[in-house]
Amino acid sequence: xxxxYSLNKNLAQMLKGGVIMDVTNVEQALIAEKAGAVAVxxxxxxxxxxxxxxxxxxxxxxxxxxxxxxxxxxPVMAKVRIGHFVEAQILEAIGIDYIDESEVLxxxxxxxxxxxxxxxxxxxxGARNLGEALRRIGEGxxxxxxxxxxxxxxVVEAVRHMRQIMAEIRQVQMLPSEExxxxxxxxGAPFDLVEYxxxxxxxxxxxxxxxxxxxxxxxxxMMQLGCDGIFVGSGIFKSEDPARRAQAIVKATTxxxxxxxxxxxxxxxxxxxxxxxxxxLQDQYAQRGW
Amino acid sequence: MTTIGVLxxxxxxxxxxxxxxxxxxxxxxxxxxxxxxERVDAxxxxxxxxxxxxxxxxxxxxxxxxxxxxxxxxPVWGTCAGMILLANQIVNQDWTYLNVLDVAVxxxxxxxxxxxxxxxxxVDQVSxxxxxxxxxxxxxxxxxxxxxxxxxxxxxxxxAVKQQNILATxxxxxxxxxxxxxxxxxxxxQGAA
Numbered sequence: 329x330x331x332x333y334s335l336n337k338n339l340a341q342m343l344k345g346g347v348i349m350d351v352t353n354v355e356q357a358l359i360a361e362k363a364g365a366v367a368v369x370x371x372x373x374x375x376x377x378x379x380x381x382x383x384x385x386x387x388x389x390x391x392x393x394x395x396x397x398x399x400x401x402x403p404v405m406a407k408v409r410i411g412h413f414v415e416a417q418i419l420e421a422i423g424i425d426y427i428d429e430s431e432v433l434x435x436x437x438x439x440x441x442x443x444x445x446x447x448x449x450x451x452x453x454g455a456r457n458l459g460e461a462l463r464r465i466g467e468g469x470x471x472x473x474x475x476x477x478x479x480x481x482x483v484v485e486a487v488r489h490m491r492q493i494m495a496e497i498r499q500v501q502m503l504p505s506e507e508x509x510x511x512x513x514x515x516g517a518p519f520d521l522v523e524y525x526x527x528x529x530x531x532x533x534x535x536x537x538x539x540x541x542x543x544x545x546x547x548x549x550m551m552q553l554g555c556d557g558i559f560v561g562s563g564i565f566k567s568e569d570p571a572r573r574a575q576a577i578v579k580a581t582t583x584x585x586x587x588x589x590x591x592x593x594x595x596x597x598x599x600x601x602x603x604x605x606x607x608x609l610q611d612q613y614a615q616r617g618w
Numbered sequence: 619m620t621t622i623g624v625l626x627x628x629x630x631x632x633x634x635x636x637x638x639x640x641x642x643x644x645x646x647x648x649x650x651x652x653x654x655x656e657r658v659d660a661x662x663x664x665x666x667x668x669x670x671x672x673x674x675x676x677x678x679x680x681x682x683x684x685x686x687x688x689x690x691x692x693p694v695w696g697t698c699a700g701m702i703l704l705a706n707q708i709v710n711q712d713w714t715y716l717n718v719l720d721v722a723v724x725x726x727x728x729x730x731x732x733x734x735x736x737x738x739x740x741v742d743q744v745s746x747x748x749x750x751x752x753x754x755x756x757x758x759x760x761x762x763x764x765x766x767x768x769x770x771x772x773x774x775x776x777x778a779v780k781q782q783n784i785l786a787t788x789x790x791x792x793x794x795x796x797x798x799x800x801x802x803x804x805x806x807x808q809g810a811a
Contacts, residue, residue, distance in 0.1 A: 331736050334736070335731075335734045335735070335736060335752065335754065336731070336734075338734070338752060338754050338790070338793050339731050339734065339754050339755065341630045341633065341665075341793070342629055342630055342665045342666050342667070342698070342699075342754055342755075343629075343666075343667075344628070344629060344630065344631070344632070344666070345626070345627070345628040345629060345631065345666070346628045346629070346666065346667060346670055361669060363673075364669065364670045364673040364674065365670070366628060366666065366667040366670050367667075397730075401669065401711075401725055401726060402667055402669060402670075403667075403730075403731065403755065420732070423729075423730050423732055424730065424731075425730050425731040425732075425755070426731065448732055449731065449732060450731060578670065578673075578674070579674070579677070581628075582626075582627050582628060582650065582674055583650065583678075
């Protein structure tokens, strides 16, 4: 399993500097691939629609996931509910490339996440802070993303979570070694992973930004804050011109440090998705996760 | 001190840079503009998604200068997706990117992530001791042209080749901490000078 986990972390390394896009059908998947997405997330409803329509959000129909897998050559990911290890068994059986144990779907377990070490397929999980990231990695996640606040088109929560994780990574490096155990206790993280971060000055897996990214500038902002790549959920296919916006976000993620490129790709994209203010939300998905 | 670039459009750029900087006599440089390309003596094209890198390569005017430099003899090494970008034929795909390596390559030849694997093998031209080989949703080569030297065949499939100044591997030495492939590539600069 050690070797399998290493291979799964390696795939996430190959996705770095790239954009992973939510798609709900084959047509959108092809638009995403053509725009330069490094992977697609296949799901029945994007977070903005889950938010609007309400109800219990579950794993998508395997038929639709398989159709998308057959249509594109890039990796395909799909979401399972927090703690729903049978949904994960089903997705592993389909043979997709990555599972997102996601707070965007309605949690199936309000105490425990999936034991991801018992699977061959890799998992990505959301996190708001270092403790949560290291708990998920301890359970076997091969990739981390910020939670942000999905389906809002509002980047403020993703920024908060990325800054929090980065601040705690800097903080743990400064601690004298005798303070690490208490720090691990306080943030609720496995001690060996706290030691890893203190010594290597980074997470043991790739860390993407997600939740509220809607513009090329949002993507470049998250990259400049230190993430390894970008997830865009509702931001593309809830905008006026998805193909164009998708391409622009891909370019902004590569040339995130070049304001001239960012200015060029930000121009004339049409309307972005409508945004929501966080304190007016009925449900904050980021609070799901234990 | 020689400068070896790593094409920095998307993918495992940092891993290659770290390997290059560990060699001691080489400086690694991330390359995503024409100006940066002009400053390097050799270039690595990393693993990642070939569709993403290929698209950015075309749109940011890197294709022609890169082709020119490779034809002038600049050593270039493609790992995984980088191998696909170099190939002059991609099986089941009707377009190609740089067209400089005379091979037919099959993308995702082993299947999905569940089929990614690790193994060991000796690559005679590089080192007598076996290498750890990591294949991530890897391609393999189905046909090679007359100028292409096969460096490694694994269960019947060609996974490493050299054609004059062009090196290509379906696997990822940059993920293993083993620097012998990077040293081999750096040594190709002497031949090119």
